Amino acid sequence: MTRTERLLTLLQVLRTYRHPVSGQRLAERLNISLRTLYRDIATLQAQGAEIEGEAGIGYILKPSFFLPPLMFSQIEIDALLLGTRWVSQYGDEPLSKAATDALSKIIEVLPINIKNGMNTFALRVGPPMQESLTKENLTILREAIRGQKKIHLNYQSQEGKRSQRIVWPFTIGYFTDGRILVAWCEKQRDYRHFNTSRIISAEILNDRYPRSRDNLFREWQAAQLSKSSRKLARKN
Amino acid sequence: MTRTERLLTLLQVLRTYRHPVSGQRLAERLNISLRTLYRDIATLQAQGAEIEGEAGIGYILKPSFFLPPLMFSQIEIDALLLGTRWVSQYGDEPLSKAATDALSKIIEVLPINIKNGMNTFALRVGPPMQESLTKENLTILREAIRGQKKIHLNYQSQEGKRSQRIVWPFTIGYFTDGRILVAWCEKQRDYRHFNTSRIISAEILNDRYPRSRDNLFREWQAAQLSKSSRKLARKN
DNA sequence: AATACTACTGCCATTTTTTGGCAGTATAGC
DNA sequence: GCTATACTGCCAAAAAATGGCAGTAGTATT
Numbered sequence: 325m326t327r328t329e330r331l332l333t334l335l336q337v338l339r340t341y342r343h344p345v346s347g348q349r350l351a352e353r354l355n356i357s358l359r360t361l362y363r364d365i366a367t368l369q370a371q372g373a374e375i376e377g378e379a380g381i382g383y384i385l386k387p388s389f390f391l392p393p394l395m396f397s398q399i400e401i402d403a404l405l406l407g408t409r410w411v412s413q414y415g416d417e418p419l420s421k422a423a424t425d426a427l428s429k430i431i432e433v434l435p436i437n438i439k440n441g442m443n444t445f446a447l448r449v450g451p452p453m454q455e456s457l458t459k460e461n462l463t464i465l466r467e468a469i470r471g472q473k474k475i476h477l478n479y480q481s482q483e484g485k486r487s488q489r490i491v492w493p494f495t496i497g498y499f500t501d502g503r504i505l506v507a508w509c510e511k512q513r514d515y516r517h518f519n520t521s522r523i524i525s526a527e528i529l530n531d532r533y534p535r536s537r538d539n540l541f542r543e544w545q546a547a548q549l550s551k552s553s554r555k556l557a558r559k560n
Numbered sequence: 561m562t563r564t565e566r567l568l569t570l571l572q573v574l575r576t577y578r579h580p581v582s583g584q585r586l587a588e589r590l591n592i593s594l595r596t597l598y599r600d601i602a603t604l605q606a607q608g609a610e611i612e613g614e615a616g617i618g619y620i621l622k623p624s625f626f627l628p629p630l631m632f633s634q635i636e637i638d639a640l641l642l643g644t645r646w647v648s649q650y651g652d653e654p655l656s657k658a659a660t661d662a663l664s665k666i667i668e669v670l671p672i673n674i675k676n677g678m679n680t681f682a683l684r685v686g687p688p689m690q691e692s693l694t695k696e697n698l699t700i701l702r703e704a705i706r707g708q709k710k711i712h713l714n715y716q717s718q719e720g721k722r723s724q725r726i727v728w729p730f731t732i733g734y735f736t737d738g739r740i741l742v743a744w745c746e747k748q749r750d751y752r753h754f755n756t757s758r759i760i761s762a763e764i765l766n767d768r769y770p771r772s773r774d775n776l777f778r779e780w781q782a783a784q785l786s787k788s789s790r791k792l793a794r795k796n
Numbered sequence: 797a798a799t800a801c802t803a804c805t806g807c808c809a810t811t812t813t814t815t816g817g818c819a820g821t822a823t824a825g826c
Numbered sequence: 827g828c829t830a831t832a833c834t835g836c837c838a839a840a841a842a843a844t845g846g847c848a849g850t851a852g853t854a855t856t
Contacts, residue, residue, distance in 0.1 A: 326842090327814070328564045332629075339671050346831065357816045362833060372631040379832040380824035388633045392669055393568075395608040396662055398623045399702070403651065403659035406734060407643025415639065423639035426632060433628055435575050445733055466635070497681055498642060500736040562813090563843070582802065593845045598804060615803040616853030 327364075330354060334364055335373060335390050344382030404430070409445060414500060416462040416520075462496070464526050465505055469493050474531045477507075478524040486524070491516065492533035494540040508533070508540055515544045563600075566590060570600055571609060571626050580618030640666070645681060650736060652698040652756075698732070700762050701741055705729050710767045713743075714760040722760070727752065728769035730776040744769070744776055751780045 325333070337353055338345070351361040365383065369375055374386035396404070408430075411423035468475045475493055480486050491507035502519055509516040561569070573589055574581070587597040601619065605611055610622035632640070644666075647659035704711045711729055716722050727743035738755055745752040 336671055347833095348831085359817070360815055363815085366833085371629065374631070377832055378824070379822065380830055382831070388631055389637050389670065391627065391630045391632060391666070393607065393629055394627045394665055394669070395610070396625045396627060396665070397658065398625070398706075399654060399658040400662040400665075401625050402702075403647045403655055404640065404644060404662050406651070406655070407645070407647040407659060408640060409643070410646050410734070411639045411643040415642070418635060419639055419642070422633065422635040423643060426636040426640050429630055429632070429636075430627070433630070434625065435572055445731060466638075470634075495681060498646070583804090584802085595846070596844055599843085602804090613803055614853070615851065616801055618802070 330356070331364055331368055332390070332392050334361075335368065335385070338375065338383060338385040341384070344378070344384045346382040347377075350383065401434070406445070411498075414498065416503065418463050461523065461526060462503070462520065464528060465493055465496060465520070468526075468528045469495065469537065471528075472532050472537050474510075474529045474533050475507075476527045476529055477518065478526070479518055480522045480524055482519075482522070490529070491518075492535070492540065494537040494544070496520070506544060508535075508544075515540075515547060566592070567600055567604055568626065568628055570597075571604065571621070574611065574619065574621040577620070580614070580620045582618040583613075586619065637670070642681070647734075650734065652739065654699050697759065697762060698739070698756060700764060701729055701732060701756070704762075704764045705731065705773065707764075708768050708773050710746075710765045710769050711743075712763045712765055713754065714762070715754055716758045716760055718755075718758070726765070727754075728771070728776065730773040730780070732756070742780060744771075744780075751776075751783060 334350065334354060337350060347358055347361050347365070351358045354361065354364075356364075365375055365377065368390075371390075373390055374388055375383055376386065377383045405427065408423045408427045412420045412427065414420075415423055465475070467473075472492075472494075474490055477489050477491050478486070479489070489512075490510045492510070493505055493507040495506045497504045497506060497517075502521060505518040505520055505523070507516060507518065508514070570586065570590060573586060583594055583597050583601070587594045590597065592600070601611055601613065604626075609626060610624055611619055612622065613619045641663065644659045644663045648656045648663065650656075651659055701711070703709075708728075708730075710726055713725050713727050714722070715725070725748075726746045728746070729741055729743040731742045733740045733742060733753075738757060741754040741756055741759070743752060743754065744750070
């Protein structure tokens with residue numbers, strides 16, 4: 325294994341630990357000496373990896389991702405850039421900022437002749453959409469989804485009726501003119517879509533919901549599909 | 561310079577050549593022996609770089625991009641993925657395919673715990689938009705833009721009037737419900753927007769247009785800005 | 797057909813980089 | 827104070843990378 329390859333492996337290994345892990349253990353898993361491991365860690369940190377090491381504790385990696393070298397064709401780069409620009413225009417604030425950051429990271433390393441191929445753009449039409457919540461709220465939803473936590477939702481329906489419920493959020497849908505939170509509703513015992521602009525408040529509960537997010541997502545998707553096929557059947 | 565660094569440099573150098581370049585020259589530019597250069601080329605090819613070497617000719621790199629290792633935070637990855645999904649839904653066919661390809665390249669290398677954070681999606685609302693042209697046509701436009709070539713445009717206006725003109729294309733705008741080609745029109749001596757669904761045919765001419773694409777882009781952008789500020793002024 | 801130029805490979809001695817071990821310092825938690 | 831751990835400097839040993847050379851083969855030019 326080349327040193328370069330091993331460095332990427334080290335990150336992968338680090339990522340599998342949720343709690344601090346000692347350099348000794350890491351060195352054993354990689355079949356290298358402790359001395360070499362310390363050197364490797366230093367190299368990764370120099371390259372921008374957010375590895376935290378504390379004497380007496382061990383190492384822990386901040387949740388971030390080290391994208392290994394990848395080949396993209398010109399048009400694939402175009403697609404990545406256009407997509408990221410779209411998110412920076414239409415995403416909620418924290419996501420939009422993240423898109424801008426990612427974009428500048430990529431553009432920074434683009435050679436000039438590829439940069440010249442950047443011939444697409446996504447423009448916002450009309451005013452930015454309004455969130456009823458403070459700008460942090462979609463972040464709350466994202467956090468809940470990531471941690472598979474239940475949330476207590478205070479919601480106002482399209483007809484203006486207010487309701488309180490506990491739901492299991494698992495995905496957010498982005499559209500040009502709005503965003504929806506998709507979740508399993510404990511009250512209705514079914515999947516429900518919530519327009520994020522009508523969410524009055526959301527509070528993360530300590531309870532993890534009992535099913536996996538992926539699982540819910542797939543079941544919901546399947547249900548959507550069968551719904552639209554029933555619609556088609558009625559039409560014919 | 562580490563070997564790893566040098567490999568990236570080699571790609572950068574290769575990219576600066578439009579015509580085949582001999583290994584000898586490359587070796588000189590990198591201050592390495594010819595023997596080592598051959599080894600480096602082999603390594604890059606093994607990693608997926610599309611470098612073509614022919615005896616008696618030299619090396620030429622297919623227009624593609626080698627993204628060096630980059631750190632992204634969780635939310636930045638979310639933004640990249642959501643954007644790419646959006647393009648795969650709303651882009652024209654070749655671009656959409658490129659987005660899908662780029663997406664799978666990225667997902668392939670994502671570690672499981674980051675993959676789990678993929679909690680966003682972009683859904684198409686309504687049927688895919690229609691291109692009047694064959695699916696290759698946006699590719700033609702992209703090619704022309706990339707090469708800064710004039711094109712002969714056969715266009716039908718919103719009111720149904722047909723026209724023929726020579727334009728200097730420099731960017732394509734993507735919207736949820738349509739795409740526009742932005743170009744300088746030789747006939748009108750001004751910038752014009754063309755809805756791609758009403759382009760009847762487009763033909764790349766051999767003439768390069770005399771100004772740089774970036775230049776046109778910036779001038780057009782500035783004009784757009786002053787236009788919208790005039791609009792605002794009239795409103796007030 | 798001859799020539800020049802080039803890609804590409806195998807071999808091997810030399811050079812450079814990487815590695816592992818050891819000794820030592822510093823800090824956190826108990 | 828004790829233990830576990832991060833982290834550094836030094837150096838010899840091991841491994842990887844390098845450069846030179848000789849040779850094969852393909853392409854373009856004359």
